[in-house]
Amino acid sequence: MSLFDKFRKNSEPTEYVEAWKVIVSGTVQGVGFRYSVATLADAMSIPGTVKNNPDGTVTIVLQANKGKVDEFLKDLPHNLSPFAKITNMKVEKLENVGKLHSFRVLY
Numbered sequence: 242m243s244l245f246d247k248f249r250k251n252s253e254p255t256e257y258v259e260a261w262k263v264i265v266s267g268t269v270q271g272v273g274f275r276y277s278v279a280t281l282a283d284a285m286s287i288p289g290t291v292k293n294n295p296d297g298t299v300t301i302v303l304q305a306n307k308g309k310v311d312e313f314l315k316d317l318p319h320n321l322s323p324f325a326k327i328t329n330m331k332v333e334k335l336e337n338v339g340k341l342h343s344f345r346v347l348y
Contacts (some may be wrong), residue, residue, distance in 0.1 A: 260338035273322030294348035
């Protein structure tokens with residue numbers, strides 16, 4: 242038995258939580274959109290991530306129940322930087338996502 246096997250057997254299984262991916266399009270890059278998302282997520286105590294995509298969209302991952310995600314998405318357009326504008330949001334449930342503890346802006 243190697244040292245790594247010993248730790249693997251003693252480690253706790255990963256805790257999976259409900260998570261949602263939101264692809265947002267519009268004027269969402271270069272206008273403070275990711276920081277608006279992070280500020281709202283922090284205010285609502287929702288862990289997750291936000292990152293720019295090469296195609297000009299932004300991906301948001303939220304770990305919360307569907308009701309809280311719906312509330313976040315309803316509030317988001319009212320909490321944007323003044324230069325950002327959302328034209329579309331596509332939401333899908335993610336499977337087997339390990340628990341996050343905070344919200345992070347990814348680069």
